[in-house]
Amino acid sequence: MIKIINQPTHFEERCYKCGCEYSYEYEDINESRTMPGDYFTVCPMCKIQNSHGGDTKSVYSDYAE
Numbered sequence: 889m890i891k892i893i894n895q896p897t898h899f900e901e902r903c904y905k906c907g908c909e910y911s912y913e914y915e916d917i918n919e920s921r922t923m924p925g926d927y928f929t930v931c932p933m934c935k936i937q938n939s940h941g942g943d944t945k946s947v948y949s950d951y952a953e
Contacts, residue, residue: 903931903938 898913912929917940920926927940 899940901929901938901940903934903936905936906931906934908933 898911900909900911902909908931910932916929917927918929918937920928928937929940930936931938
């Protein structure tokens, strides 16, 4: 049987506007109010919304089974 030993909890992103590289966790991901199912993060430097490039289906799922 295969078991997950280390589930990734953070992501890395580069802001498309200012080029800032930052990391974020699941709780930093927001869902768009105008486009349900579209997730984004906010750049800590210029405050622009950047699209979340990770797995959007498991953003709020529980991995402890």
